[in-house]
Amino acid sequence: MNTIYSASDLVNNLLYYLFGVNRDWCQEKISFLQQIKRNNFLLICTSPSTFPIPTTLLVNMDEDxxxxxxxxxxxxxxxxxxxxxxxxxxxxxxxxxxxxxxxxxxxxxxxxxxxxxxxxxxxxxxxxxxxxxxxxxxxxxxxxxxxxxxxxxxxxxxxxxxxxxxxxxxxxxxxxxxxxxxxxxxxxxxxxxxxxxxxxxxxxxxxxxxxxxxxxxxxxxx
Known part of the structure; x- marks a missing residue:
């Protein structure tokens, strides 16, 4: 079942998602999360443990x-x-x-x-x-x-x-x-x-x- 995370959820729980990965990978994902937060996006993904590799859907939260x-x-x-x-x-x-x-x-x-x-x-x-x-x-x-x-x-x-x-x-x-x-x-x-x-x-x-x-x-x- 898909799980829906708001931008703030992702940013606030950044350490959880990036645990156990190298510095370069971390920096790339931090930039990705910052972009999500700036653009007010909603991320739908299959599992937090596989973030952000699974099939995802980014939806602009200002749009229907x-x-x-x-x-x-x-x-x-x-x-x-x-x-x-x-x-x-x-x-x-x-x-x-x-x-x-x-x-x-x-x-x-x-x-x-x-x-x-x-x-x-x-x-x-x-x-x-x-x-x-x-x-x-x-x-x-x-x-x-x-x-x-x-x-x-x-x-x-x-x-x-x-x-x-x-x-x-x-x-x-x-x-x-x-x-x-x-x-x-x-x-x-x-x-x-x-x-x-x-x-x-x-x-x-x-x-x-x-x-x-x-x-x-x-x-x-x-």
Whole structure:
């Protein structure tokens, strides 16, 4: 499981992380930590004992967190990623795969997205909800590919000074996500059948995307 460390955590515990290494290596890592602290970054790594060699994700703490991923979503880590010292509330929405639809047994969901447009729309949603509420940080993470029953397909986490703003913002964010972001899901049933589920709220369709891509390709070739 990933562990999240703030810049101050890393700097304050510097001796722990650098124990048993040579002077040159220490100096290099001290500079690295100072840079993290100056730029107000958050470091996510697999284990403190292997710092800073493992796969890491540096996120500017002044920016919202937007992502599409095929990896399993960790709601706890996403929740912690939006916590700020000046915020007293974090509200979340976690959408999971259920095992039934219209009397059929659902085994899993499969998600596809027009990724570049999806991320653009997710950023627009962040800007829109910030215009309505005073918020701390926003995280919108959507999973792509296969999502088994009980696992999360989307996690939204928002921090704010007081709970009312975060609660209202989370509700509007998931509604805006479904209405504006080109992400589609396919249900896989126990009887080996499957069906793409059209989102009636969404202005995008797979056919619309295909036409848009073809039109852009023709414009480039002409």
């Amino acid at each position: 967190i937007i992502d599409l991923t095929e990896k399993q979503l960790n709601a706890e880590n996403i929740s912690r990623s939006v916590i700020l010292p000046n915020c007293g509330a974090v509200s979340m929405f976690i959408g999971t795969t259920r095992d039934n639809f219209d009397g059929k047994v659902v085994l899993k969901l499969e998600y596809e997205a027009y990724e570049s447009m999806a991320k653009k729309k997710m950023k627009e949603i962040c800007k829109m909800i910030r215009s309505k509420w005073k918020l701390g940080r926003i995280a919108i993470i959507h999973r792509l590919g296969e999502v088994p029953v009980t696992e999360a397909s989307v996690v939204i986490a928002i921090s704010s000074t007081h709970r009312k703003e975060a609660l209202e913002a989370v509700s509007e964010t998931i509604d805006a996500l479904k209405a504006n972001v080109p992400i589609w899901k396919k249900e896989i049933y126990q009887n080996h059948e499957s069906a793409w589920k059209a989102n009636k709220e969404c202005a995008w369709s797979k056919e619309t995307i295909k036409k848009d891509i073809l039109q852009k390709q023709n414009e480039i070739l002409s």
